[in-house]
Amino acid sequence: MILALILALSAGALVGMQNIFNNKVNEKAGSWTTTTLVLGMGFAASMAMGLIFEGKQMFVLQNMQPWYWGSGCLGVGVVVCLVQSYRRLDPTYAVSIVLTSELFFALLWDSLGWLGLEQIPFTLNKLIGVLVIVGGIFVFKLSGETKKQKKMQMKLDYNA
Amino acid sequence: MRGIVFALFGGAFITLQGVANSRISQDIGTWQAAALTQLTGFLIALAVLFFVRDGSWQGVKRVKPIYLMAGALAAIIIFNNVTAIHRMGATFTISAVLIAQLCMTFLVDSNGWFGVVKKKMKLPQFIGIGMMVAGVIILKF
Numbered sequence: 001m002i003l004a005l006i007l008a009l010s011a012g013a014l015v016g017m018q019n020i021f022n023n024k025v026n027e028k029a030g031s032w033t034t035t036t037l038v039l040g041m042g043f044a045a046s047m048a049m050g051l052i053f054e055g056k057q058m059f060v061l062q063n064m065q066p067w068y069w070g071s072g073c074l075g076v077g078v079v080v081c082l083v084q085s086y087r088r089l090d091p092t093y094a095v096s097i098v099l100t101s102e103l104f105f106a107l108l109w110d111s112l113g114w115l116g117l118e119q120i121p122f123t124l125n126k127l128i129g130v131l132v133i134v135g136g137i138f139v140f141k142l143s144g145e146t147k148k149q150k151k152m153q154m155k156l157d158y159n160a
Numbered sequence: 161m162r163g164i165v166f167a168l169f170g171g172a173f174i175t176l177q178g179v180a181n182s183r184i185s186q187d188i189g190t191w192q193a194a195a196l197t198q199l200t201g202f203l204i205a206l207a208v209l210f211f212v213r214d215g216s217w218q219g220v221k222r223v224k225p226i227y228l229m230a231g232a233l234a235a236i237i238i239f240n241n242v243t244a245i246h247r248m249g250a251t252f253t254i255s256a257v258l259i260a261q262l263c264m265t266f267l268v269d270s271n272g273w274f275g276v277v278k279k280k281m282k283l284p285q286f287i288g289i290g291m292m293v294a295g296v297i298i299l300k301f
Contacts, residue, residue: 004247005256011240012260014233019265020274021230028219032209037220039202041231042238043195049235050191058195063187071184071193072200074177076208081170088163097164099258101171106250109175115183120249125301133255133295140262140288
């Protein structure tokens with residue numbers, strides 16, 4: 001439990017860093033170039049880690065199902081949706097909605113026990129917990145910047 | 161309106177990705193699952209790039225090399241995510257990931273690290289993180 005929590009927290013910290021770095025690439029190189037680069041790097045790194053920890057075992061794919069090959073589509077779906085939503089909405093709003101949606105779908109999948117997840121029965125507590133977290137996300141994201149700061153930021157982004 | 165729909169689907173895809181990866185890793189192993197999904201994603205993105213031709217490799221050259229390496233972090237992110245989902249379910253894992261993610265953003269923004277425009281963090285940010293932590297504790301009871 002504690003180990004799992006530490007793993008999740010460090011994953012989150014890395015996601016935060018990765019977002020910042022990827023945005024830097026995105027500003028200069030465009031979103032598809034960035035996506036290709038990011039996924040390519042991720043593949044190379046996963047391959048390297050697998051080879052270090054498992055050696056030749058890395059190439060033994062037991063119980064491989066054909067649909068596993070299609071799993072990469074999800075990553076591309078993520079990029080398309082995020083880029084489109086950022087274009088249409090204020091990015092701060094868009095991020096808040098994305099994070100909210102992540103949480104509600106996680107609750108849904110846990111409750112249904114889909115895709116081999118261990119089913120975790122839905123309780124009112126879980127819903128309240130998720131709602132409080134979502135409240136926190138919106139408080140964090142939406143009340144932070146004054147209009148003036150936002151304008152300044154946009155100008156700087158444009159210049160960069 | 162369409163922006164909101166895209167954002168909702170984006171979030172759904174991110175969660176689904178974590179859940180699918182954890183399912184796939186049960187069969188073929190975690191590093192294998194991470195490598196496989198990113199390889200197929202990479203190939204699809206490369207194909208799209210070929211048709212869309214947005215941006216340029218010239219632009220890539222102007223980015224600091226360290227920023228180009230960020231994608232490699234995904235290996236660790238996916239490994240941790242999948243292992244955590246196995247052990248404590250998707251809701252709890254994703255809540256913890258989001259808290260750490262926003263704390264990281266908070267740290268970088270308030271210190272102006274990596275050439276990010278320095279932003280003053282105020283009371284609402286602390287309240288927001290406090291609420292998220294409280295929410296996770298409620299989840300557990």
